[in-house]
Amino acid sequence: MRLRLVPQETNWDFFRFTKVFFAFSGAAMIASVLMFFAMGLNFGIDFRGGTTIRTESVEPVDVGAYRDAIAPLGLGDVSITEVFDPSFDADQHVSQIRIEAQGEGDASVAQQVIADVEAALQGVDPSITFPSVESVGPKVSGELVVEAVIAVTLAIAAVLVYIWLRFEWQFAAGAVLSLVHDVTLTIGIFALLQIKFDLAIIAALLTIVGYSLNDTVVVFDRVRENLKKYKKRPLKEVLNLSINETLSRTTMTSFTTLIALFALFALGGDVIRGFVFAMIWGIFVGTYSSIYVASAILLKLGVKRDWSKKNDGKGGTQFANIDA
Amino acid sequence: MLDFPVWKRVLIWGLCVAGLLFAAPNLFYSRVETHNDAVQAIERTGTATPELEAEAGGWPSFLPSGLVNLGLDLRGGAHLLAEVHVTDVYADRMDNLWPEVRNALRAERDAIGTIRRQDGAPDELRIRVSRPENIQQAVQAVADLSSPIVSLTGVGARDFEVTSEGADIVVRLSEAEMTASDDRTMRQSLEIIRRRVDEAGTREPTIQRQGEDRILIQVPGIGSAQELKDLIGTTARLTFNEVTGRTTDEHQPVQPGEALLASMNEPGTFYAVDTAPVVSGEDLTDAQPSFDQNGRPAVSFRFNPGGARRFGDYTAEHIGEPFAIVLDDEVISAPVIQSHIAGGSGIITGNFSVEESTQLAVLLRAGALPAEMTFLEERTIGPELGADSIRAGALACAVAFVAVLAFMLASYGLFGIFANIALIINIGLIFGLLSLIGATLTLPGIAGIVLTIGMAVDANVLIFERIKEELKTARGPARAIELGYEKALSAIADANITTLITAGILYFMGSGPVKGFAITLGIGIITSVFTAIYVTRLIVLAWFARKRPKTLEV
Numbered sequence: 077m078r079l080r081l082v083p084q085e086t087n088w089d090f091f092r093f094t095k096v097f098f099a100f101s102g103a104a105m106i107a108s109v110l111m112f113f114a115m116g117l118n119f120g121i122d123f124r125g126g127t128t129i130r131t132e133s134v135e136p137v138d139v140g141a142y143r144d145a146i147a148p149l150g151l152g153d154v155s156i157t158e159v160f161d162p163s164f165d166a167d168q169h170v171s172q173i174r175i176e177a178q179g180e181g182d183a184s185v186a187q188q189v190i191a192d193v194e195a196a197l198q199g200v201d202p203s204i205t206f207p208s209v210e211s212v213g214p215k216v217s218g219e220l221v222v223e224a225v226i227a228v229t230l231a232i233a234a235v236l237v238y239i240w241l242r243f244e245w246q247f248a249a250g251a252v253l254s255l256v257h258d259v260t261l262t263i264g265i266f267a268l269l270q271i272k273f274d275l276a277i278i279a280a281l282l283t284i285v286g287y288s289l290n291d292t293v294v295v296f297d298r299v300r301e302n303l304k305k306y307k308k309r310p311l312k313e314v315l316n317l318s319i320n321e322t323l324s325r326t327t328m329t330s331f332t333t334l335i336a337l338f339a340l341f342a343l344g345g346d347v348i349r350g351f352v353f354a355m356i357w358g359i360f361v362g363t364y365s366s367i368y369v370a371s372a373i374l375l376k377l378g379v380k381r382d383w384s385k386k387n388d389g390k391g392g393t394q395f396a397n398i399d400a
Numbered sequence: 401m402l403d404f405p406v407w408k409r410v411l412i413w414g415l416c417v418a419g420l421l422f423a424a425p426n427l428f429y430s431r432v433e434t435h436n437d438a439v440q441a442i443e444r445t446g447t448a449t450p451e452l453e454a455e456a457g458g459w460p461s462f463l464p465s466g467l468v469n470l471g472l473d474l475r476g477g478a479h480l481l482a483e484v485h486v487t488d489v490y491a492d493r494m495d496n497l498w499p500e501v502r503n504a505l506r507a508e509r510d511a512i513g514t515i516r517r518q519d520g521a522p523d524e525l526r527i528r529v530s531r532p533e534n535i536q537q538a539v540q541a542v543a544d545l546s547s548p549i550v551s552l553t554g555v556g557a558r559d560f561e562v563t564s565e566g567a568d569i570v571v572r573l574s575e576a577e578m579t580a581s582d583d584r585t586m587r588q589s590l591e592i593i594r595r596r597v598d599e600a601g602t603r604e605p606t607i608q609r610q611g612e613d614r615i616l617i618q619v620p621g622i623g624s625a626q627e628l629k630d631l632i633g634t635t636a637r638l639t640f641n642e643v644t645g646r647t648t649d650e651h652q653p654v655q656p657g658e659a660l661l662a663s664m665n666e667p668g669t670f671y672a673v674d675t676a677p678v679v680s681g682e683d684l685t686d687a688q689p690s691f692d693q694n695g696r697p698a699v700s701f702r703f704n705p706g707g708a709r710r711f712g713d714y715t716a717e718h719i720g721e722p723f724a725i726v727l728d729d730e731v732i733s734a735p736v737i738q739s740h741i742a743g744g745s746g747i748i749t750g751n752f753s754v755e756e757s758t759q760l761a762v763l764l765r766a767g768a769l770p771a772e773m774t775f776l777e778e779r780t781i782g783p784e785l786g787a788d789s790i791r792a793g794a795l796a797c798a799v800a801f802v803a804v805l806a807f808m809l810a811s812y813g814l815f816g817i818f819a820n821i822a823l824i825i826n827i828g829l830i831f832g833l834l835s836l837i838g839a840t841l842t843l844p845g846i847a848g849i850v851l852t853i854g855m856a857v858d859a860n861v862l863i864f865e866r867i868k869e870e871l872k873t874a875r876g877p878a879r880a881i882e883l884g885y886e887k888a889l890s891a892i893a894d895a896n897i898t899t900l901i902t903a904g905i906l907y908f909m910g911s912g913p914v915k916g917f918a919i920t921l922g923i924g925i926i927t928s929v930f931t932a933i934y935v936t937r938l939i940v941l942a943w944f945a946r947k948r949p950k951t952l953e954v
Contacts, residue, residue: 079810130785163792182483183774187626207782209625216481216776227909231902238901242894276844279906279914283851283921286902290855290895294862297891325858325865332807332861333854336800340850343799345792347473347785348843355851 081327086320090367091312091375097368101257108264115267120274123221125177125214127185130159130170131197133204137171145196151189152176161346170346173197182215224278228259231282235289243296246377251292254370258288258361265357276351284358287333291326291366298322299371303379311378315371330363404938412934416825419832419927422464426831432467435459466835469604470620471842471916474790476783477620478628481776484589484613486582488771490523490573493581495676497525497545497560497571498657504541505529512538517657518568525571532567539564542571549577582613588770590615593632614776625778632773633728638681638764640711643722643734645672661724663731665751671731673724678714683707687764689757690747697757698749701764708744716740727760793846800850801827808857812864815954818939819860822931826856829927830920839923842916852924858895859932862888868954877952881944885937892929900925 121128131137137158146154152175159170175193178185190209197204212220232255240248259281266273298318306314334356341352404412425432438455442448448456459465472479498517505515505527513530515538520526529538539562546558557576562569573581590609597605597619606618622628644658647670654660654672663669683703690700703711714723715737724734725748733750752760805823808816830849834841867884871877903925906918 078813079807081811132784163788182776184776184778187629187778191626205782206780207785208780210779210781211625211777213774213776215483223909227905230909231905234901234905235898238898275910275914276917279844279910279917282902282906283917286899286921287855289898289902290858293894293898294891297894301887321869322865325861328811328861328865329855329858332804332857333851335803335807336850336854339800339803340793340796340847343792343796344847344850345789347789348847351844351847355847 080324081331082324084324086323088316088320088323090316090319091372094368094372094375098372101365101369104264105257105260108260108267111264111267115270117263117267117273118270120272121174121210121212121217122275123217123224123273125184125212125217127175127190127209127211129173129175129190129193129206130208131173131204132207133169133201134167135169135201135203137169138200139171141200142171142173142197145200146173146193149189149192149196151178151193159346161349163343163345177214177217182213184211184213184216220275224275227278228281228285231285232256232259235285239293239296243300244379246374246379247296247299249377250370250373251289251296253373254292254362254365255285255288257365257369258284258358261361262354262358266354271350271353274350276348277354280351280354280358283355284362287355287358288362288365291329291362292370294325295319295322295366295371296374299374312375315375319367319371326363326366330359333359404941409938412938415930416829416935419829420825422466422832422836423828423830424463425459425465425467426835428459429467432459432465436465436467439465464835466838468831468834469838469840470786470790471840471845472618472620472779472781472786473843474786474793474841474846475620476781476786477618478622478625479777479779479781480617480625480628480632481610481778482615482617482632482773483776484586484615485772485774486585486613487523489581489585490578492680492770493560493573494523494525494571495657496680498676500545501525501527501542501571504545505538508537508541519656520570523572527569527571528567529569530567535564535567535569538569542569549574549580585770586613586615589773592769593617596632597628615773621783624780625775626780629775629778633769638684639677639726640679641673641675641677641724641726642714642718643671643673643724646670646722646734647672659729661726661729661731663734664727665733671724671734673726673731677726678723679703679707679711681764682770683710684764687761689754689761692747692749696749697752697754698747699752699757699761699764700747701745703744705744708742711744711746712740712742716742732760789843789846793843793850797846797850797853800853804853804857808860812954814943815864815940818936818943819857819864819932821939822860822936823853823856825935826924826927826931827853829931830923833923833927834920839919840916841920844914844917845920848917848920848924852921852928855899856924856928856931859888859892859929860936862891862895863932863936864954867952871952871954877949878944880952881940885933889933892933896925896929 131142139156139158142156143154146156154176155174157172159172161170164170173193175185175189178189190211194206232252235255236248236252239251262281262284265271266277295318298321299315302314302318302321306317309317337352337356337359341349341356344352434455435458438452438458439461442452442456502515502517505512511531511534515530516528518526518528527538529535543558543562546560546562549557549559557574559574559577560571561574562571564570586609590607593615594605594607597607597617604620606616608616610616617628617632619628622631644655645652647660648668650660650662650670652660652670652672657675658672659675660670660672663671683706685702685704687699687701690698692698719737719739722734722736725732733748735749748760801823805820808819808823810816812819827849830852833839863884866888867880870880870883870887873880875883900922903918903922907915907922910918
């Protein structure tokens with residue numbers, strides 16, 4: 077017997093509760109935006125400048141003692157967090173210290189400051205070592221923010237154009253709204269859980285965009301095919317049929333990707349955990365949104381039904397009439 | 401339609417074999433690395449010691465030896481992003497121009513009266529004349545000194561512009577010359593940093609220009625960003641200046657156009673020097689550690705013809721006067737000129753140790769950085785952290801890989817095995833391509849590979865699900881397979897092109913680790929589409945041709 081994630085034949089009505097899901101998605105998006113403004117993102121130094129020092133010691137991390145040691149240096153806002161990871165040895169204690177950007181000017185934090193902090197910590201615990209020290213000046217971090225926003229916007233815009241060319245504008249609108257939905261919810265969860273938001277998370281966001289789109293496009297591709305096949309059936313039925321037909325593929329792919337991501341989440345170490353978390357979240361949200369946001373919007377907007385005349389010779393439609 | 405022509409089959413399998421062959425060295429990473437280092441050492445030195453020969457023999461030379469470079473976050477090392485103050489050079493140019501302008505204006509003394517350099521913005525030369533009514537004559541005299549330059553912006557551009565403001569003549573570099581100067585400064589800085597980092601003999605440093613005025617420096621295996629900064633040196637400008645005075649008072653006022661510099665070897669002593677250098681480090685062609693006639697460590701140097709001429713003229717005119725050898729605004733020594741030094745070579749003596757003289761020679765030989773730099777970004781990653789990341793990443797990859805293989809087998813049976821073979825080839829191809837283009841693998845890059853493992857099966861899933869559907873319309877297995885591949889193609893293409901678009905944007909917008917992620921993601925998409933639509937298809941067809949099954953279970 078083969079493993080099945082969903083029954084071979086499904087005939088579920090995905091649009092019965094469209095209003096409920098729209099309300100849910102809308103509420104989640106609003107909540108995300110509110111959270112973003114109320115709590116803000118826990119930006120890493122990539123985006124707000126400053127220095128992070130990773131410490132490693134044989135003795136357990138004593139956050140209070142570290143703080144007392146660093147306080148006399150007068151470095152302003154210093155955050156110290158202990159890092160836990162199952163891959164650490166029993167006598168491996170790791171913490172992450174973040175120092176805000178110092179003074180005016182474009183340069184990253186002076187090496188003297190870092191040396192002072194390291195010396196102060198070594199006073200607390202002589203066994204302490206510093207496996208990584210990263211320092212970003214405010215000038216660069218400002219640019220990185222701009223670049224990140226441009227990257228995400230550009231990705232979404234490029235996708236909009238591509239889908240518009242390959243399908244119709246209604247498809248593009250559905251796909252892009254679902255992408256905005258995914259990105260918003262991902263930023264929302266990062267604000268809610270205060271997970272460090274750095275450059276790698278932007279990469280994760282763009283991957284989510286790619287993945288969610290991948291899912292959406294597969295469904296849309298089937299919709300286009302079925303629209304040609306069943307010229308008289310109502311749009312809602314065609315959409316439902318298409319989602320049902322591609323459902324086993326959707327779940328299979330999401331599941332295999334999730335297997336891989338969970339492996340990375342559990343075993344990949346703490347350095348990329350936030351990044352992997354963003355991806356896992358994105359897979360869930362992206363799979364949901366390609367059905368309940370993208371397709372539902374398509375249903376609301378309606379589509380041109382007569383595909384047979386226009387679009388001839390365009391790549392995606394060349395197999396159009398095999399079964400028709 | 402089920403048949404592939406023979407050439408296509410050969411091509412597909414050939415590509416697979418080639419990809420795997422290029423990936424193979426990564427399985428024996430340290431061995432191949434030793435081999436590569438040894439081969440390089442033999443090539444560089446031209447001599448082969450038995451040890452090097454043995455190390456080079458550790459990997460057969462007929463096999464590909466390209467490796468995936470490990471990024472800083474995996475290997476450990478230092479990363480710096482430096483901004484070069486390109487405008488510093490303008491000020492130097494103006495200072496260098498001053499003696500020439502002075503001489504030209506002195507020749508016009510009858511008409512314009514006395515001249516005096518004024519303090520002004522660093523990138524301009526401001527000269528007051530005592531008879532402003534003839535200032536145009538002065539402007540003309542200075543303008544005659546400028547030389548035409550070739551530029552994209554316009555024909556007839558000169559290298560500097562002269563204007564008059566009241567009783568002042570103001571000399572500035574022209575727009576075109578500034579652009580040209582910035583470019584020169586950047587190229588010079590890059591070259592000098594490269595040489596200094598290379599002198600230290602580190603492995604595969606990345607030194608590249610970023611944007612208008614930035615330089616990215618990544619050196620694997622170096623202890624810290626500070627060490628790298630020391631190696632590069634922030635300024636290291638060598639100049640030979642005229643000495644106008646010597647004092648022990650740190651705050652003694654000096655004339656405009658002069659500066660008070662501390663002495664390196666005589667604490668508490670300061671020299672007033674003319675800021676316009678007689679000759680500067682750029683004119684040096686060679687510098688070697690040597691010894692003076694008393695057997696003390698020294699550095700001997702040689703100028704290029706231009707520098708030699710200026711140095712010769714200067715020494716001829718100033719016998720018996722001291723001049724200062726200035727390194728980074730510190731006077732190394734201020735010897736008295738004993739005789740006319742012709743031929744453009746000389747010797748610097750100071751209280752050097754042998755080590756210091758060697759260091760100084762290296763610094764001089766590498767050339768001075770033309771402008772100061774600010775470090776905008778500094779990152780140090782320890783080798784242990786990198787090793788931990790590699791271990792964790794490899795483990796995660798392995799677990800993800802096995803889990804996905806098992807899941808595919810459970811879901812699709814025999815076809816799952818076909819997909820799994822394709823997946824294994826896929827991973828091989830990714831590493832092969834990464835090695836071939838010499839890409840750098842970063843921690844997010846590993847995540848990209850893990851993600852690709854998950855997503856690579858997508859194309860196969862699309863095809864298999866489609867075949868399953870086509871089987872329902874009962875046209876026989878052969879037709880179902882054919883239609884499955886055909887109809888899934890448009891979905892596969894659309895889905896992967898959109899992902900490829902985002903990978904492309906990531907690559908062009910991102911920096912460092914993000915770029916590494918984009919590369920593995922992009923390559924992963926290409927190889928997974930290739931393996932799904934060609935490799936599994938070939939396997940399925942080979943199996944089908946042999947078995948000719950009447951029914952098909954996918």
